[in-house]
Amino acid sequence: MKKANIIIKNNAPFSLDFDDYYFNSSDGLSESKFIYTNAFDFENKQTIVAELGFGIGLNFFLTLKRFLKEKKHNQRLFYLSFENFYIEKDKLREIYKKLGFYEEFKEVLEQFLNFYPPCKDGVYRFYFQDCFLDLVFGDAKENLQNLDFKANIWYLDGFSPSKNQDMFDDNIINDVAKNSKINAKILTFSSASVLKKALINNNFQVQKIKGFRKREMIQAIFNGLEFEDKFAYFNTPSLKKEIQKIAIIGAGIAGASMAYELSLRNVQVDVFEKENSLGKGASGNINGILSSLILKPDVLLGEFSQYAFLEASRFYRQILNLIPQGVYEFAHNELMQERFDSQKDNVLFEIINNQAFLKDGFCIKPQELVKTLLQKSKARVFFEYEFKDYSYKNEKFFLNFNNQKILKDYDVLIYAQGADVKNFLEYKYMKLSSVRGQCTHLKPFLKNPHALSSKGYICPINEELNLQLIGASYDRLNQDTTLLKNDDLQNIENVKEFLHDENLEIMGGKVGFRSYSSDRFAIAGQAYDENFYMQNYKALLWHKNKNQVMPNDFIPLYFSIAHGSRAFASAIVCARVMSSLIFDEPRIKKEFLHALHPARFLIRKLKKGLI
Known part of the structure; x- marks a missing residue:
């Protein structure tokens, strides 16, 4: 990721990288409201806004303030913003003060800056009241292809097409279309012919309307488009029903983080624990360490470990007000030293010789952390409920427990047990x-x-x-x-x-x-129909680069399991994964989703022709 070269010129932020202003120098707030943040209606339940070019975050803060003012019960806002030019947080604060915006946005701006991520590619989540910001650092085209979401509204921000043509060409707009719902609305300051042509080519209905202090600008509506997907077997069909009650089996960190994340979606959550209190399993140690694997660059397990570590650290800071003390990792053999040497430029690791200091690391108290998350979730926790099995009738789960009555009418069931989860799974290739x-x-x-x-x-x-x-x-x-x-x-x-x-x-x-x-990744996702996979993907050895059929609709049983010794990192990300699948929300990077998918073991066998 690059660092932005930004100055204040004519009382407006000016990019030296693109030789252009971020927004109108005389009335930036009115311009943003007119073009973007006041130019649409929020959906009744969930609105997904996506933006190309976070810049100084003005569009987001204006959208957030409007949402908080207008929102009704059970409305949620997801906001994804793509940015490849990093502005240091002190510089951001300074810009708001110089522009005279600081006092107006102080509360939300400071909340944002408190958890601002380092200059590193990634998808970073911020929690506001019924609003989730995913700040996506890195190349926009690459990230658009590697993320899975369906936006209701697009802000095609950035700079003018003459200064930043790559952000308005046909390839980018095609990626925008792939991540749009039918009838998604495009908002932009531009009226450039290159943008209009790209939108029309991707089945957007384009109109020109009066611009902000200019003759005209473009708005567009998406009419839909067919896309091929050679990785369709890793997709999860949307649940076509209202979700009211969710059951979680297991009250360790996987279950507690899941309960908290789901509680933000206004559903009833019941957590079932076979022991008579919290902290009897692997989440019950008096202390634990939140750290990251240090593997060589581009090793997916290492990349996921870093991502889960940093996002868990940011989550504990945002939600539990914990303060990281830092963790020292030591290379104790030649192989580890090679890995340390290869990561010397990684902003997460301060590496000197055989020592790596992870400033975002924690020494945590697992029992307290799990207890606090469950309390914040307001979930009902049932102790001495040893899960036996379930039945699924009329789109509802009926849960059977040893020596307890049957509980019923759950829309979703989630397995978040520890090591004994293997007793409840019947997949042949999931070891x-x-x-x-x-x-x-x-x-x-x-x-x-x-x-x-x-x-x-x-x-x-x-x-x-x-x-x-x-x-x-x-x-x-x-x-x-x-x-x-x-x-x-x-x-x-x-x-x-x-x-x-x-x-x-x-x-x-x-x-x-x-x-x-068997591959050291956690398992996070929906249960799948093994017979359907065996039948419909049996020719993957020859057809793996061709378009694949979507998996069939299956029971809404989900897994957040196999977290190993790093559950206090991976469970946080997997809770987000589960919520995104259940409620059709923006998801983490596809490479991570595929690596976590419950069917990955079977798919690998099919691709190699071993079945």
Whole structure:
């Protein structure tokens, strides 16, 4: 991503990159309102606005303020804005002050700046009241092709076509069309013939109307267009029904983050936990670390780990007001050192020799975090409800529990269990493993302000409990729930590089079981019809580069599972994935969606002709 060269010229922001003004120098607010933010009606339930060129964010803040003023009960706004020229947050604040806009937008602007992301390509979510901003950093064309959403309204912002023709050509408008609902409305200051021609070529009905202090400008309506999709098997059909009640199985971080995200959609959420309280499973450690894998660039698992880490960090700051203390990662072998060396220019990692400092990292208290998310969600939590199975009749789920009554009339069911989720899945090619992990609780021995992670990890002292956690063992074969002395000793051995002559005193520990998939990605998405996939995609070995049929409608059963040891990062992103699929909202990048999709294991076999 590039950094913007921006100055104030004639009392307006001026781009040295494009030799053009961001907006009208004499009355920028009125111009934006006339062309964009007051030129449409909000949908009754959910409006998706997409914008090419976030700039200084003026269109967004005006749209947000209008939405907050006019919104009715159960209305939501999603706003996606694409930007490839980064403006530092202090510079943004300075621009608003110089333009005289700061006081008018101070509240929402400062909320935005508090969680402003680094200069790194990505899709960054901001939470406002019933409004979600996805700020998309990076090349617009690439991101338009790699995101999946259907906008109601488009702001074709940016600079004039003569200065920035790439943003108005036929290729970009084709990508705009792919991400538009039927009857989506195009709003733009421009009346350029190149834009009009591109819109007509992509089946937009174009009209010219009076412009803002100019003769005319374009508006357009999308009439629809057919598009090929060679990855249709990773698509999720929209639910064609009203969603009122959702059941979540599991009250760990996957279930709690899901409950919170769904609560923002005004639905009833019930969470079912087999234990008699929170914190009995893998989410129940006294401390944990929020960090990221450091793999070589362009390794998808590493890219997703970074994205999930940063978005989880931003989420905990926005929603729970937590403050990151930072985490130190250490390269403890040659392979890891090569990875560290390859990431020296990554803004997420401050790397010196074999040390990487992740300033957005946390030492978290899992039990408190899960409890707070569930409280904020206002979900009903049912303890000692051990899930047995379900039936699905008349588009409703009926849930069976051991030693409890049947509960019914759920529109959606979500599996968010830990390691025992494999007992409820019957997919032949979805291989899950249950990995035993034992943490060790020590009498405080090291005053480290940051979490330290190498072969093992050391959390800062838990002052409330007067304990210090180290960990964690990793055992695929052992399913013993009791604490093992050898695991404690191995945990101590794994952190010996941080030790001197400390006299370590073991005070206890905790055993948990983590669920992993065979490719180490979490599994997030809707259940699929295995027979349909086997029948309709059986020729993928020969036809994988051809247009594919859409999957059939299937029961609204969803998974947020197999998060492994990094659930406090991946569960946050997967909660967004689930909400986007259930409510037909803007989704994360397709490369990540495909990597998380429950059918990916089967699709790989079919592509290789192994079935």
